Amino acid sequence: MVLYIVGLGLGDEQDVTLRGLNVIKTAHKVFLENYTSILGVQLDKLAAFYGREVLLADRDCVETGADQIFADAKDRDVAFLVVGDPLCATTHSDLILRAKALEIRVEVIHNASVMGAAGACGLQLYSFGQTVSIPFFRDEWRPDSFYEKIQYNRRGGMHTLCLLDIKVKEPDFEAMCRGRTVFLPPRFMTVNQALEQLLEIEEKRQEGAYTKDTMCVGMARLGQNDQRIVVGTMEQLLTADFGAPLHCLAITGEVHPLEDEMLKQFLVKP
Amino acid sequence: MVLYIVGLGLGDEQDVTLRGLNVIKTAHKVFLENYTSILGVQLDKLAAFYGREVLLADRDCVETGADQIFADAKDRDVAFLVVGDPLCATTHSDLILRAKALEIRVEVIHNASVMGAAGACGLQLYSFGQTVSIPFFRDEWRPDSFYEKIQYNRRGGMHTLCLLDIKVKEPDFEAMCRGRTVFLPPRFMTVNQALEQLLEIEEKRQEGAYTKDTMCVGMARLGQNDQRIVVGTMEQLLTADFGAPLHCLAITGEVHPLEDEMLKQFLVKP
Numbered sequence: 001m002v003l004y005i006v007g008l009g010l011g012d013e014q015d016v017t018l019r020g021l022n023v024i025k026t027a028h029k030v031f032l033e034n035y036t037s038i039l040g041v042q043l044d045k046l047a048a049f050y051g052r053e054v055l056l057a058d059r060d061c062v063e064t065g066a067d068q069i070f071a072d073a074k075d076r077d078v079a080f081l082v083v084g085d086p087l088c089a090t091t092h093s094d095l096i097l098r099a100k101a102l103e104i105r106v107e108v109i110h111n112a113s114v115m116g117a118a119g120a121c122g123l124q125l126y127s128f129g130q131t132v133s134i135p136f137f138r139d140e141w142r143p144d145s146f147y148e149k150i151q152y153n154r155r156g157g158m159h160t161l162c163l164l165d166i167k168v169k170e171p172d173f174e175a176m177c178r179g180r181t182v183f184l185p186p187r188f189m190t191v192n193q194a195l196e197q198l199l200e201i202e203e204k205r206q207e208g209a210y211t212k213d214t215m216c217v218g219m220a221r222l223g224q225n226d227q228r229i230v231v232g233t234m235e236q237l238l239t240a241d242f243g244a245p246l247h248c249l250a251i252t253g254e255v256h257p258l259e260d261e262m263l264k265q266f267l268v269k270p
Numbered sequence: 271m272v273l274y275i276v277g278l279g280l281g282d283e284q285d286v287t288l289r290g291l292n293v294i295k296t297a298h299k300v301f302l303e304n305y306t307s308i309l310g311v312q313l314d315k316l317a318a319f320y321g322r323e324v325l326l327a328d329r330d331c332v333e334t335g336a337d338q339i340f341a342d343a344k345d346r347d348v349a350f351l352v353v354g355d356p357l358c359a360t361t362h363s364d365l366i367l368r369a370k371a372l373e374i375r376v377e378v379i380h381n382a383s384v385m386g387a388a389g390a391c392g393l394q395l396y397s398f399g400q401t402v403s404i405p406f407f408r409d410e411w412r413p414d415s416f417y418e419k420i421q422y423n424r425r426g427g428m429h430t431l432c433l434l435d436i437k438v439k440e441p442d443f444e445a446m447c448r449g450r451t452v453f454l455p456p457r458f459m460t461v462n463q464a465l466e467q468l469l470e471i472e473e474k475r476q477e478g479a480y481t482k483d484t485m486c487v488g489m490a491r492l493g494q495n496d497q498r499i500v501v502g503t504m505e506q507l508l509t510a511d512f513g514a515p516l517h518c519l520a521i522t523g524e525v526h527p528l529e530d531e532m533l534k535q536f537l538v539k540p
Contacts, residue, residue, distance in 0.1 A: 010380065014289040017279060017381070021288065085382060087389030093532050100535070108390060110280065110382030110493050111287070112355060115395060117380050119357030125385060126401045130428050133396075152426045158400050223380050262363050265370070 003073040003099050005086040007111030010223025012041040013049040020109045024050050028076030031069055033092075035059040035168050037083035037114075038188075038246060040224040054081070058169055066095055073104045088113030114248055117222040118161055121229050122262020123250055128161055129153030134194045134249075136165045136187070144201045150251055151209035157254035162198075164189035164247050188245030191218035195238050195249070210234065210251060217250040217263070218242055232268035240268055273343040273369050275356040277381030280493025282311040283319040290379045294320050298346030301339055303362075305329040305438050307353035307384075308458075308516060310494040324351070328439055336365060343374045358383030384518055387492040388431055391499050392532020393520055398431055399423030404464045404519075406435045406457070414471045420521055421479035427524035432468075434459035434517050458515030461488035465508050465519070480504065480521060487520040487533070488512055502538035510538055 004023045009015030016024070024030055030052045032043070039046070047054040057069065057080070072078045086092055086108050099106050119125045130153060132146035146162070153160045167187040175182035199212060212235040220228040220242035230240045255263065274293045279285030286294070294300055300322045302313070309316070317324040327339065327350070342348045356362055356378050369376050389395045400423060402416035416432070423430045437457040445452035469482060482505040490498040490512035500510045525533065 007382065009287060011289070014292070015287050015380075017285050017287050018291065019281070019284040022284070085386045085389070088386045088395050093392060093394075093528050097528075097531055110285075110387050112277065112380030112382060113386050116355045116358045116383050116386055119355070120378060122363060124363075125358050126403075129399045129423075130426070131396045153399075156400070156422045156426070258363050258367075261367055 001073060001075060001077045002105045002107055003069070004077065004079045004107050004109060005092060005096070006079050006081050006109045007085040007113070008039060008081055008083050009111040010039070010084055010114065010117055011225070012039060013046050015112065015223065017109065017111060020111065021050075023077070023109060024052060024079050024081070026077065027079035029055065029072045030079045030081065031055045031057040032081045033057050033062060033083070035062075036166065039083050040221060062095060066098065070099060070102055070104060073099065074102070085111050085113035085116075088115045112223060114163070114222055114246075115161065118219060118248065118250060120222060120227070121217040121219060121231070121250060121266060123159050123217065123252065123259050124256070127157070127159055127253065127256075128250075129156060129158030129253070131161045131163060133163045134165060134189065134197060136167060136189060136193075137197055142197075142200070144205070147201050147205060147207075147209055151207065154209060154251070154253050159253045160251045162194060162249040162251065164191070164194050164249065166246070189247065190245075191220070191240070191242050191247045191249050192238055194247070195234050199234060199238075215252045215255065215263075217252070217266070218247065219250070220244070220247045222248070229266045230268050231263045231266040236268045271343060271345060271347045272375045272377055273339070274347065274349045274377050274379060275362055275366070276349050276351050276379045277355040277383070278309060278351055278353050279381040280309070280354055280384065280387055281495065282309060283316050285382065285493065287379065287381060290381065291320075293347070293379060294322060294349050294351070296347065297349035299325065299342045300349045300351065301325045301327040302351045303327050303332060303353070305332075306436065309353050310491060330439075332365060336368065340369060340372055340374060343369065344372070355381050355383035355386075358385045382493060384433070384492055384516075385431065388489060388518065388520060390492060390497070391487040391489060391501070391520060391536060393429050393487065393522065393529050394526070397427070397429055397523065397526075398520075399426060399428030399523070401431045401433060403433045404435060404459065404467060406437065406459060406463075407467055412467075412470075414475070417471050417475060417477075417479055421477065424479060424521070424523050429523045430521045432464060432519040432521065434461070434464050434519065436516070459517065460515075461490070461510070461512050461517045461519050462508055464517070465504050469504060469508075485522045485525065485533075487522070487536070488517065489520070490514070490517045492518070499536045500538050501533045501536040506538045
């Protein structure tokens with residue numbers, strides 16, 4: 001029948017659209033993608049609100065087959081829920097293409113995404129260039145392909161939205177060596193960690209894509225009641241407290257007067 | 271009290287969020303911004319669905335005072351409805367700043383926007399650069415500041431989303447000369463008109479920002495039931511039929527294999 005990919009928005013159970021809620025209420029099965037973002041509400045509360053069982057779909061399930069989802073969608077409507085908008089920060093192109101290859105109809109129900117909500121800081125979304133992802137560095141693994149992208153955006157006067165890494169269901173290798181399958185608790189990169197890594201790369205490359213004095217906007221829990229936006233230099237934001245996840249970061253390009261006026265509301269307290 | 275700026279999403283009355291609907295139902299007054307976008311549903315149907323009177327706020331009302339809105343919001347909650355997301359394609363920064371200067375609390379209720387829904391064509395939103403607006407050319411007035419922006423995006427491998435002009439409440443100067451205040455019917459730029467103007471500018475400037483063979487994606491009524499997406503060269507799309515408004519256009523930069531796979535679904539029929 002139809003595989004509905006339903007955006008849930010950013011806040012809590014109240015941010016679903018009427019169209020989305022109707023699909024969730026009537027679908028044969030309801031899956032929630034839980035590896036690229038999180039909502040400000042617990043799964044059990046969400047399920048109770050919908051009056052439906054909500055099955056978690058982790059990265060393995062979605063990227064290496066999604067067989068369970070497709071098997072159900074062959075004969076009945078299935079709702080696949082995604083935090084934010086289904087096609088924004090994380091695209092589900094692969095899922096859509098595989099569904100179509102199996103002749104399953106796909107319908108996308110849009111919603112707010114972090115890429116839109118980032119406008120809350122006052123930077124014009126028009127003036128953002130390409131978006132970058134900042135991955136957690138590990139020992140020797142310190143990839144910096146985001147660096148040229150930020151540089152190119154800034155040379156063209158554009159802002160850069162940085163989406164910050166999320167690790168869920170990381171294997172605990174120590175426990176695994178002892179023969180048990182154990183996962184580490186989920187980790188969410190903070191604005192502070194992202195800035196440390198960005199400054200480390202600038203220190204190494206010295207090409208001036210940005211400096212510790214570049215104006216940035218740290219944002220946490222966008223679209224939720226307690227969202228937090230703080231504006232300051234990279235150095236100032238290194239120690240600002242943003243609280244619980246999710247965090248993201250905007251690196252400014254050329255700031256126009258109206259943008260500047262908006263940003264002033266959120267200036268870091270000295 | 272609170273000025274709620276409520277995104278309505280892109281399709282029809284079913285695309286409001288539960289949070290947004292609750293505000294609309296309980297606000298003292300409800301305004302609808304009607305000069306930057308349109309929903310796929312008539313005003314009377316929308317008002318009937320909400321069970322509320324919906325007051326139209328045109329550009330004059332919002333940009334030169336918004337006094338009526340602020341007067342109401344001083345003492346009671348007011349809902350200001352915006353098609354799409356309140357902070358995306360059209361920012362309402364000015365309205366927000368003026369409200370704050372009057373010590374009126376502002377809350378934004380996000381929703382889907384064209385900048386997110388454009389992902390439906392299969393191009394990754396990550397890889398879009400700055401967004402441009404294409405204005406209707408008039409006689410001698412043929413502004414082309416979008417040209418350098420598209421050029422810069424494409425040189426960096428980025429796609430460009432082009433938002434197309436809307437004219438509502440244009441004065442009919444002929445009638446006005448006869449002493450009557452008359453407005454022309456609304457006009458919405460089509461994908462075809464946008465491409466004509468783009469090719470005219472390339473013809474004039476000859477800097478190769480794009481050519482008639484550049485792959486583009488024409489999109490109409492995104493997020494609505496009858497949305498239409500067609501992929502082809504600029505030349506091919508010049509004559510493609512997209513039907514009713516709103517239209518928008520994406521000019522591709524570097525297309526990655528997964529994007530290519532998605533785009534193929536929408537290739538123009540020869």
